[in-house]
Amino acid sequence: MKRNLLLFRKRRLLLVPLILLIALFVIFSGPWIDSAAQPADTASSSLAVTEQNVTYAYHRIAEEWKNASDLHSFLNQFSVNHFILNNLYSQEKLQKFTLFSLVSFGFLIACLLLAWHLHKALRHERRLKAKLHDMVRKYGHVLKYAPDGMVILSQDNRIVTLNQSACQILGTAEGKASNMHIEDLLSDPKAKAQVQDLLEQVHQAMRQGESQPVSTQITLHMSPPKHLELIAIETTYLDGNELLLNIRDITSWVEREEKLKSMSRALEQSDDSIIITNDRGIIEYVNHSFEKINDMQANELIGSDAAHLILATLQSPSELEKLQQQLVRGQTVNRIISLRKKDNSLRYLEKRISPIRNNRGKISHYITTGKDITERVLFETKLEKLAHFDLLTQLPNRLMLKRHIDMLRKQPSAVQMGLMTLNLDRFKQINESLGHDTGDQVLIAVSQRLQNTLREHDILARLGSDEFAILVVSEQRFPVLEQLAERILDQLHEPFVIDNKEVVVGASIGITYCEQEETSSEDLLRQADIALYKAKDKGQQHQYRVYNRQMGVNSVKRLEMEAQLRQTCGSDRYQFYYQGRFDSRSRKLCGVEALLRWYNDEGEMQSPTEFIPILETTGLIIDVGEAMIHQACKQLRQWQLQGHWLHFALNISARQLLNSDIVSTIQRAIQSNRCDPSYLELEITESVLMSDVKQALSKLRQLNALGVRIAIDDFGTGYSSLAYLSRFPIQILKVDREFVRDLPINRESVTITNAIVELAHNLNIRVVAEGVENQGQADFLASIGVEEFQGFLYCQPLPVAQFETEFLTAVIDLKRHSIS
Numbered sequence: 117m118k119r120n121l122l123l124f125r126k127r128r129l130l131l132v133p134l135i136l137l138i139a140l141f142v143i144f145s146g147p148w149i150d151s152a153a154q155p156a157d158t159a160s161s162s163l164a165v166t167e168q169n170v171t172y173a174y175h176r177i178a179e180e181w182k183n184a185s186d187l188h189s190f191l192n193q194f195s196v197n198h199f200i201l202n203n204l205y206s207q208e209k210l211q212k213f214t215l216f217s218l219v220s221f222g223f224l225i226a227c228l229l230l231a232w233h234l235h236k237a238l239r240h241e242r243r244l245k246a247k248l249h250d251m252v253r254k255y256g257h258v259l260k261y262a263p264d265g266m267v268i269l270s271q272d273n274r275i276v277t278l279n280q281s282a283c284q285i286l287g288t289a290e291g292k293a294s295n296m297h298i299e300d301l302l303s304d305p306k307a308k309a310q311v312q313d314l315l316e317q318v319h320q321a322m323r324q325g326e327s328q329p330v331s332t333q334i335t336l337h338m339s340p341p342k343h344l345e346l347i348a349i350e351t352t353y354l355d356g357n358e359l360l361l362n363i364r365d366i367t368s369w370v371e372r373e374e375k376l377k378s379m380s381r382a383l384e385q386s387d388d389s390i391i392i393t394n395d396r397g398i399i400e401y402v403n404h405s406f407e408k409i410n411d412m413q414a415n416e417l418i419g420s421d422a423a424h425l426i427l428a429t430l431q432s433p434s435e436l437e438k439l440q441q442q443l444v445r446g447q448t449v450n451r452i453i454s455l456r457k458k459d460n461s462l463r464y465l466e467k468r469i470s471p472i473r474n475n476r477g478k479i480s481h482y483i484t485t486g487k488d489i490t491e492r493v494l495f496e497t498k499l500e501k502l503a504h505f506d507l508l509t510q511l512p513n514r515l516m517l518k519r520h521i522d523m524l525r526k527q528p529s530a531v532q533m534g535l536m537t538l539n540l541d542r543f544k545q546i547n548e549s550l551g552h553d554t555g556d557q558v559l560i561a562v563s564q565r566l567q568n569t570l571r572e573h574d575i576l577a578r579l580g581s582d583e584f585a586i587l588v589v590s591e592q593r594f595p596v597l598e599q600l601a602e603r604i605l606d607q608l609h610e611p612f613v614i615d616n617k618e619v620v621v622g623a624s625i626g627i628t629y630c631e632q633e634e635t636s637s638e639d640l641l642r643q644a645d646i647a648l649y650k651a652k653d654k655g656q657q658h659q660y661r662v663y664n665r666q667m668g669v670n671s672v673k674r675l676e677m678e679a680q681l682r683q684t685c686g687s688d689r690y691q692f693y694y695q696g697r698f699d700s701r702s703r704k705l706c707g708v709e710a711l712l713r714w715y716n717d718e719g720e721m722q723s724p725t726e727f728i729p730i731l732e733t734t735g736l737i738i739d740v741g742e743a744m745i746h747q748a749c750k751q752l753r754q755w756q757l758q759g760h761w762l763h764f765a766l767n768i769s770a771r772q773l774l775n776s777d778i779v780s781t782i783q784r785a786i787q788s789n790r791c792d793p794s795y796l797e798l799e800i801t802e803s804v805l806m807s808d809v810k811q812a813l814s815k816l817r818q819l820n821a822l823g824v825r826i827a828i829d830d831f832g833t834g835y836s837s838l839a840y841l842s843r844f845p846i847q848i849l850k851v852d853r854e855f856v857r858d859l860p861i862n863r864e865s866v867t868i869t870n871a872i873v874e875l876a877h878n879l880n881i882r883v884v885a886e887g888v889e890n891q892g893q894a895d896f897l898a899s900i901g902v903e904e905f906q907g908f909l910y911c912q913p914l915p916v917a918q919f920e921t922e923f924l925t926a927v928i929d930l931k932r933h934s935i936s
Contacts, residue, residue, distance in 0.1 A: 261279070261280060261281075262279060262281055263281055264281055264362055264363065264364045265278065265279065265281045265282030265283075265284075265285045265286065265361075265362070265363030265364070265365075266278065266279045266281070266282055266360070266361075266362060266363075267279075267282050267298065267360075267361040267363065268351075268358050268359070268360055268361075269298060269315070269358060269359040269360075269361055270358060270359075271319075271357065271358075271359075272297075273297050273298055273299070273315050273359075274295050274296065274297055274298075275293050275294055275295060275296050275297075275298060276294075276358060277290070277294070278290060278293060281363075282363055285342075285344065285363050285365055286301045286302075286363070287301075288301055298311060298315070298361065299311055299312055302334075302336070303336075304334075304335075304336055304337055306334075306335075307334040307335065307336055310332050310334045310346075311332075311334065311346065313332070314330055314331075314332045314346055314348050315348060315359065317330045317348075318330050318348045318349070318350060318359055321350070322350050322357065327349065327350050327352075328349070329347050329348065329349040330347070330348050330349070331345060331346060331347040331348075332345075332346050333345050333346070333366070334346065340367075341367070342365065342367050343365070343366050343367045343369075343370040344363055344364065344365060344366065345363075345364045345366045346361060346362070346363055346364075347361070347362040347364075348360070348361050348362075349362075383401075383403050384403050384404055385404075386403060386405055387405055387487075387488070388405060388485050388486060388487045388488075389403065389405045389406035389408075389409050389410070389465070389484075389485070389486035389487075389488075390402070390403040390405065390406060390483065390484070390485055390486075391403075391406060391417075391422060391425075391483070391484040392472075392481055392482070392483050392484075393422045393481060393482045393484070394480070394481055394482075395479050395480055395481065395482070397421050397422045397423055397440075397482070398419065398420070398421060398422070399417050399418050399419065399420055399421075399422050400418065400481070401418070402414040402417050402418060406486065409455070409463065409465070409486065409488060410455070411457060422484070423436060423440075426439065429451070429453040429455070429467070439469075443469060443471065443482060444479075446471050446473075446479060447471075448468065448469065448470045448471070449467075449468070449469040450466070450467070450468050451466075451467045451468075452464060452465070452466050452467070452489070452493075453465050453467055462490075463488060463490045464488070464489050464490045464492075464493040465486045465487065465488060465489065466486065466487045466489045467484060467485070467486050468484070468485050468486075469482055469483070469484045470482070470483055470484075470485075495871060498864075498867070498868055498871070499871075502868060503515065504516040504519075506577075506578040506854075507854045507855065507865075507868075508556055508559060508560065508578075508854060508857070509559060509560055509563040509578050511563055511576055511577055511578045511584075512575065512576075512577040512578075513577060513578060513579070514577065514579045514580075514585075514641075516577060517575065517577040517579070517585055517587060517637070517641075518637040518638070518641070520575055520587060521533065521535075521587065521636075521637035521640060522636070522637050524589060525630075525635075525636075525637075531589055531590070531591055532589070532590050532591075532629075532630070533587065533588070533589050533629075533630040533640070534587075534588045534595075534597045534627065534628070534629050534630065535585065535586070535587055535588075535627075535628050535630070535640045535641070535643075535644045536585065536586040536588070536597060536600070536601060536604075536625055536626065536627050536644065536660075537579065537583065537584070537585050537586075537625070537626045537641070537644040537645055537647075537648045538566075538583065538584040538585070538586065538604065538623050538624070538625050538626075538648075539582060539583045539584075539623065539624050539625075539648055539652065540558075540562065540582040540583075540608075540621050540622070540623055541621060541622035541623060541624060541657040541658060542620075542621060542622060542657075543555065543558070543581075543582040543621060544582075544723075546558055546619060546621070550614075550617075550619070552857065552887075552889060553857075554614055554615065554617075554619070556857060557614045557615070558612060558614060558619055558621060559578075559582065561612045561614065562584070562608065562612075562621065563576065563578065563584070565607050565608065565612075566584065566586070566604065566607075566608075569600075569603055569604055569607050570586065570600075571588075573589065574586060574587065574588050574589070575587040575589075579641075580725070581725075585641070585644070586600075586604075588600070597627045597629070597662075598627065598660065598662065601625045601627060601660040602660075604623065604625065605622075605623055605625065605658055605659075605660065608621060608622065608623045609622060609658065622657045622658040623657075623658065624648055624651040624652045624657060624658070624659060624660070625647075625648065625651060625659075625660035625661075626643075626644045626645060626646065626647030626648030626649070626650065626651055626660070626661055626663065627644065627647055627660060627661065627662045627663060628640055628643035628644045628647055628662070628663040629662075629663075642733075643663040644663065645729075646663055646667055646674070647660075647661045647662060647663035647667065648661070649673060649674060650663075650667055650673075674730060677716070677722075677726070677727060677730055678730050678734055678736075680716055680717055681714070681727060681730060681731060681734075681736055681740070682734075682736055684714070685736065685739050685740050685743065686739075686740075686743045689714060689715045690712065690713075690714055690740060690743070690744060691712075691713050691714075691715070691915065691916075692710040692711065692712065692713070692744070692747065692748065692751070692916065693710075693711045693713050693913035693914060693915060694708045694709070694710060694711070694913065694914055694915075694916060694919040695708065695709050695711060695906060695911055695912065695913040695914070696708050696906070696910060696911035696919070696923055697709065697763070697765070697884060697904045697905065697906045698904065698905045698906070698910045698911075699903070699904060700894070700897065700898040700902050700903055700904060700905055701898065703894075703905075703910075705762065705923050706762065706763065706904060707762050707763030707764070707765060707797075707904065708762050708763070708764060708765065708919070709765040709766075709767075709799070709906065710744075710748055710751075710764065710765065710766050710767075711724070711767075711913050712724060712728070712744060712767065714727050728769070731769075732769055732770070732771055735771060735775070737769050737771050737772060738771055738772060738775065738776040741768070741769065741772045741776075741778075741781075742776075742781050744766075745766065745781055745782060745785050746784075746785045746788070746789070748764060748766050748785075748796075749782075749785040749786055749788075749789040749791050749796070750789050750791075751764070751916065752764045752789070752791045752792075752795060752796060753789040753790060753791035755924070756791060756792055756795070758924075760924055761792075761795060762795065763795050763797055763825075764795055764796050764797065765797040765798075765799050765827060766796070766797065766798055766799065767798075767799045767800075767829065768798045768799065768800050768804075769804070770801075770804040773800060773804055773812060773815060773816075774804075774808050774811055774812065774815075778815065778819070779815055779818045779819055779822070782796075782798075782819060782822065782824060783822055786822065792823075793822055793823035793824050794823045794824075794825070796823075796824050796825070797824070797825045797826070797827050797848060798819060798824055798825070798826055798827065799827045799828075799829040799850065800826070800827070800828065800829065801828070801829050801830050802828060802830070802831065805828075805844060809843075812844070813843065813844055816844055816845055816846075817845055820845040825847045825848060826844070826845055826846050826847055826848070827846070827847070827848035827849070827850055827884070828841075828846055828848070828849050828850060829850050830850065830852045830886075831849050831850055831851055831852055831872065841875070841876075841879050841881070842879060846879075846881055847881060847882060848881065848882050848883075848884060849872070849876045849881045849882070849883050849884070850883075850884045850885075850886055850906075851869065851872060851873075851883060851884070851885045851886060851902070852886060852887070853886045853887020853907070854887075855868060855869050855872065856869070856885050856886065856887045856888060856893055856897070856907075857887060859892070859893045859896050859897065860892055860893070860895075860896035866896075869897075869900065870900055873900050873901055873902060877901060882903045882904070883901070883902045883903055883904075884902070884903065884904040884905075884906055885897045885902045885904070885905055885906065885907075886906050886907060887906075887907050887908075888905045888906065888907030888908075888909045888910070889907050889908050889909050890909060891909070893907075893909070894909060911923070
């Protein structure tokens with residue numbers, strides 16, 4: 117149509133000069149005729165001849181004008197000279213000449229305009245041709261290098277042409293594929309059938325006069341598989357119809373879709389509750405676990421604001437506003453919440469709300485995950501209670517008491533504190549005569565009677581086997597602790613009825629007041645213990661003493677014992693008593709623990725609880741410990757030479773581990789005695805580890821490198837964290853007798869012991885149970901996987917001679933008999 121319009125413009129421009137020529141002829145046709153009728157002058161004959169010629173020429177031109185198709189003949193036969201000569205001699209002719217000139221000038225202008233328009237039209241035509249050529253090249257380039265495959269098919273499904281992408285996708289070359297059927301390029305039968313069906317649908321649509329694209333997806337089973345999307349449509353040209361086949365490689369899309377489906381299934385099947393909201397907090401997705409945990413349905417929640425769910429777990433709307441501000445800033449929020457279900461059960465959930473950002477980095481959604489940690493919280497609560505409270509009496513232990521003292525000292529308001537330590541008299545005789553079970557019941561009864569004697573806000577704690585502490589706090593007038601001590605002594609002097617038996621226990625009490633702000637919890641406990649030792653001085657009982665500075669310096673018993681301990685260092689006054697350890701399956705002797713004992717000047721064996729604290733506080737434990745380490749390695753070597761390959765356990769104190777070169781000491785003892793270090797075990801308590809974690813970890817690793825095994829003694833009674841089990845090189849865990857005492861009757865003891873054994877085994881740590889005193893305890897511990905037993909059921913602490921006689925003689929005799 118553009119071409120026809122351009123031709124019409126050209127013809128319209130040609131009409132302008134043609135109309136001007138006709139007008140010129142009409143103007144001057146009259147004068148030419150009139151001039152022939154005028155009289156002639158002296159030159160009339162020649163002029164007449166001229167006029168006749170002109171007239172004749174005019175008629176001839178007129179005739180030719182009617183027949184001619186152009187102006188050439190007219191202009192050639194028209195004589196300008198004659199025309200000017202015959203028409204410039206009068207005013208009328210002058211006017212006509214002027215008019216002729218104007219018309220001629222107009223004709224000239226019209227010709228120039230015609231030439232300019234023709235030039236413009238030709239330039240526009242060239243521009244259109246160039247643009248059309250560029251467009252053809254551009255789209256040809258696009259189609260040639262398009263990422264999608266383009267294939268043009270004839271009516272019989274033969275390939276007319278295809279681009280490079282189609283060749284790459286189909287694995288062919290353009291020259292090879294030309295004039296082939298498109299199905300022949302596919303080796304997979306199912307893919308061939310799908311393509312044939314697709315092309316048949318296009319042909320059927322063409323026959324029905326419809327021109328709609330038809331698409332399908334095929335899979336080429338190769339390595340790796342390739343997924344293709346085919347879109348076919350009819351294309352119509354002047355010379356016929358063809359099919360355009362668009363081939364798109366959608367392998368990445370299919371794989372991404374499969375990943376999204378897998379993620380969706382993972383979200384739906386996850387045990388964690390999951391909520392997805394938009395950036396305004398409107399819930400868009402809720403998984404099945406959330407419905408189950410919260411007793412809600414997804415259709416009730418989707419489309420609602422998640423704020424009401426969050427507010428139900430917070431304490432106030434202000435906290436909700438603070439949380440929302442954190443989320444708007446793109447922060448991740450972690451909370452542990454409690455949830456009361458419809459059955460009134462309490463569940464604990466660990467919630468995490470995280471922003472989801474789009475490609476522009478803006479927050480588009482939020483995802484909230486909730487993990488049910490009820491079992492973990494209950495287990496940690498039990499461990500927390502185990503670490504901070506005495507299992508038998510349910511009273512705070514030493515660690516908890518120290519925390520209370522330190523917390524009160526940090527309070528801005530001035531508070532007055534007093535501390536009492538109480539030790540039961542004759543409790544050892546009760547254990548030895550009536551048994552440990554009766555002794556435990558006595559301890560429970562004592563704790564209850566003490567609790568009834570104290571005020572509500574006073575704190576009662578159990579520090580050790582038969583030692584208690586009482587922390588008294590007052591913000592006003594401080595009470596006199598001596599009066600309280602007298603009431604306690606009177607209350608404890610009353611007999612206890614245990615299993616229909618009357619048991620009488622006395623007590624000794626040490627009292628100290630916190631008179632200086634810089635006094636620490638350790639200082640208070642030490643001062644109270646000094647006063648307690650003073651109250652028990654020379655065997656005295658049922659009395660109390662108040663600490664003073666002079667008492668701390670001049671404690672007679674402590675000084676006398678300290679002097680004796682120092683004088684007898686390295687002598688036979690320090691001896692080992694041995695208590696056997698037995699395999700839980702065979703119940704045979706497999707190890708031994710060396711227990712330190714000391715005899716005073718009177719030849720009386722002293723309890724470790726009496727002399728070991730003095731050794732610790734004075735630093736004598738380092739020298740004494742070094743001598744006993746050499747004695748232990750010597751005894752271990754003797755037994756190994758006799759064929760007794762027993763694991764030899766030796767207790768190590770905090771000062772020995774942290775304040776001495778224990779690594780060199782043990783190395784020298786092993787080398788000088790030439791014993792096998794793999795059978796030597798060092799037992800340390802939890803508090804020793806945690807007093808200086810970095811130094812303790814370094815030394816234990818060095819000891820472990822020597823081949824020595826590390827054991828944790830009295831597990832669970834000294835510290836609140838269990839992280840050291842995985843950090844330190846520990847091979848053995850000794851379960852304290854407090855856990856074993858009530859097995860297998862006490863359900864809580866069973867649960868806690870099971871948890872400890874499972875925890876140790878998960879960390880590849882052997883378990884030794886202490887305090888096994890009856891067969892029921894042994895059978896239960898064996899059933900849950902405890903490897904070794906230690907307790908009075910199998911062996912009491914014995915001197916070396918008696919231990920060898922009772923447990924090693926039979927083996928020695930057997931070996932001697934076999935040698936002879």
